[in-house]
Amino acid sequence: MLGIETIILTLLMIGIGGVLICTGVFFMPVGGAPAAMSTATGIATGCEMMATGAGITGLLMSAALYGQPSYIIALNAGISSAIMMCVTMFVANLVVVFGKGVPPALATVDRDPVTKEPVKPYVTPGTVGHGVPTASFVSGFIGAFLGGIGGALTFIPIFRVAFYESLTPSASINPMEILGPLGVRVGVEHVPLFVLAGIGALAMYFVNANIAAYSIRGVIEGWWDPKFKRLPKTALTCFVASLVFGTLVVLLLNSDSFIQVLHMIGGGS
Amino acid sequence: MSEKKVTIDPNKLMVVGIVCGLVGVYLGVIRSEVAGLISGVLAVPVVIWGADAVRRIASYGLGTGVPSIGNLSSGMGVLAALVGLAYQPILGVVLAALAGVIYGVFVAKFKILEIPRLPRYTTELAMAACLIIMCLTSSVIGYYNPMPESGFIAPAENFENIFQALFATGFIAAIFWMTSVSILHPFNAGLGVGERQGRTLQIGIVTGGMALTLAGIARVGYLVMFSPETSPMAFPLGYATIAAGAIVWIVGIVVLVRTASREAAAALWTGIPPKTKK
Numbered sequence: 001m002l003g004i005e006t007i008i009l010t011l012l013m014i015g016i017g018g019v020l021i022c023t024g025v026f027f028m029p030v031g032g033a034p035a036a037m038s039t040a041t042g043i044a045t046g047c048e049m050m051a052t053g054a055g056i057t058g059l060l061m062s063a064a065l066y067g068q069p070s071y072i073i074a075l076n077a078g079i080s081s082a083i084m085m086c087v088t089m090f091v092a093n094l095v096v097v098f099g100k101g102v103p104p105a106l107a108t109v110d111r112d113p114v115t116k117e118p119v120k121p122y123v124t125p126g127t128v129g130h131g132v133p134t135a136s137f138v139s140g141f142i143g144a145f146l147g148g149i150g151g152a153l154t155f156i157p158i159f160r161v162a163f164y165e166s167l168t169p170s171a172s173i174n175p176m177e178i179l180g181p182l183g184v185r186v187g188v189e190h191v192p193l194f195v196l197a198g199i200g201a202l203a204m205y206f207v208n209a210n211i212a213a214y215s216i217r218g219v220i221e222g223w224w225d226p227k228f229k230r231l232p233k234t235a236l237t238c239f240v241a242s243l244v245f246g247t248l249v250v251l252l253l254n255s256d257s258f259i260q261v262l263h264m265i266g267g268g269s
Numbered sequence: 270m271s272e273k274k275v276t277i278d279p280n281k282l283m284v285v286g287i288v289c290g291l292v293g294v295y296l297g298v299i300r301s302e303v304a305g306l307i308s309g310v311l312a313v314p315v316v317i318w319g320a321d322a323v324r325r326i327a328s329y330g331l332g333t334g335v336p337s338i339g340n341l342s343s344g345m346g347v348l349a350a351l352v353g354l355a356y357q358p359i360l361g362v363v364l365a366a367l368a369g370v371i372y373g374v375f376v377a378k379f380k381i382l383e384i385p386r387l388p389r390y391t392t393e394l395a396m397a398a399c400l401i402i403m404c405l406t407s408s409v410i411g412y413y414n415p416m417p418e419s420g421f422i423a424p425a426e427n428f429e430n431i432f433q434a435l436f437a438t439g440f441i442a443a444i445f446w447m448t449s450v451s452i453l454h455p456f457n458a459g460l461g462v463g464e465r466q467g468r469t470l471q472i473g474i475v476t477g478g479m480a481l482t483l484a485g486i487a488r489v490g491y492l493v494m495f496s497p498e499t500s501p502m503a504f505p506l507g508y509a510t511i512a513a514g515a516i517v518w519i520v521g522i523v524v525l526v527r528t529a530s531r532e533a534a535a536a537l538w539t540g541i542p543p544k545t546k547k
Binding site: 046047049052059067140168191192193195196199200202203205206207210211213214215216217218219230233236239240241245248249251255256257258260261264265 | 323332333334336337338340341343344345347348349351355356364368371372374375379380381382401423424426427428429432433435436437439442443477501
């Protein structure tokens with residue numbers, strides 16, 4: 001059995017991770033299919049795929065930096081996701097501006113919330129904006145940053161708890177070890193734990209990104225969009241859903257057959 | 270709002286799916302490699318049930334596309350399936366149902382997605398994905414032995430095999446995505462004005478065959494990479510899984526093409542486009 005503090009910390013990290021993933025999706029300029037035709041503001045893909053892209057980048061970074069203290073992993077995962085999203089938005093803008101000859105524009109506000117430039121006059125009649133304007137770019141940066149941190153917060157507890165379970169009796173895991181740096185050598189026999197944590201975090205990512213995607217229903221521009229007001233309710237739902245699926249993860253980490261296998265792979269080192 | 274008339278009752282599909290899935294997972298009690306092949310084949314009816322559940326929920330229009338539903342269901346299913354494989358498969362299915370109900374109730378209560386009977390759909394999706402992943406997993410590891418010598422928790426040797434076959438090789442990602450695609454693709458390909466349940470479920474047979482083929486490939490890959498101590502029948506049964514998957518796949522495509530050309534306004538052979546000179 002895991003200690004009660006470890007269980008609470010794991011659930012809390014997964015729950016906060018879920019809320020951050022949901023908030024991140026709300027910040028991203030999601031254009032969906034209309035954006036592919038430059039008839040809506042944002043990147044030309046659905047919420048879920050964009051959130052997954054940002055999340056997987058964050059997970060890759062968390063897996064690469066597994067040995068660092070948690071806050072470094074989380075920050076780096078957020079930065080890597082944000083870089084990925086910025087490159088995506090920049091290239092999308094290049095295509096829209098120089099390929100299609102359409103100026104980036106917002107439809108829901110008269111002036112750009114960041115640069116205060118008038119943006120409404122550039123909207124073609126019959127459409128709801130084009131490309132990724134400055135404010136949407138900043139919003140997308142924040143969203144991907146939060147999403148990456150959320151992904152890392154889901155990855156860290158699953159990996160760390162499973163890793164320490166393979167070394168020590170599970171009751172003696174100190175919760176601070178989950179947050180601090182990893183002082184033990186990780187061998188090739190521990191690779192399956194990365195896969196386990198990655199798949200678990202990916203599953204949590206899908207569960208949370210979908211709730212946010214259903215709440216947004218297709219298109220959102222950024223934090224000034226009227227749909228952004230739905231965030232508190234959606235975040236609460238994501239927290240509950242994360243706790244439910246986090247409980248499943250804790251059940252898996254607590255099962256005897258799983259712990260026996262972990263001892264088998266950890267016993268060699 | 271009354272639902273469209275369907276040829277196959279969803280409740281019947283659900284019962285068939287649950288029974289086939291549970292039989293597939295629990296078949297490992299015979300402790301023979303044949304069980305792996307059969308449990309892989311029994312995943313196909315579960316795929317068809319999952320495709321029908323996606324068909325019912327996605328016909329309301331979600332605003333995010335059909336693939337999100339498939340990814341959601343496999344995301345819910347994989348966690349429940351791992352718990353189920355660690356304790357007892359039936360517990361995994363019950364937990365998947367419970368998590369699906371809570372998810373659906375909260376999403377409906379906060380009016381995030383206003384679809385009638387949402388909790389039922391999310392429950393069905395989670396259970397279907399959980400059963401598919403458990404069946405395909407037992408097909409990949411040879412056979413899953415759910416009978417403990419003492420107590421309730423399944424023997425650790427299962428999980429050791431799962432760890433080697435799915436996590437050390439990384440095949441879990443393939444199984445995860447294949448489950449997602451096999452559930453979501455039938456309605457994603459079939460949706461439109463003239464969509465009909467029978468035809469959509471025939472695409473489910475095709476994707477089920479694809480999932481079975483993939484499980485067979487993963488089985489052979491696992492045997493080649495780790496060469497665990499198994500009976501001499503392991504390799505032939507691995508190839509038999511691939512063959513069974515290919516048969517289901519081809520039969521599904523033949524049936525689907527026949528149905529589609531019968532129900533189409535006209536199916537004409539236009540010939541190969543002539544080469545044009547510049």
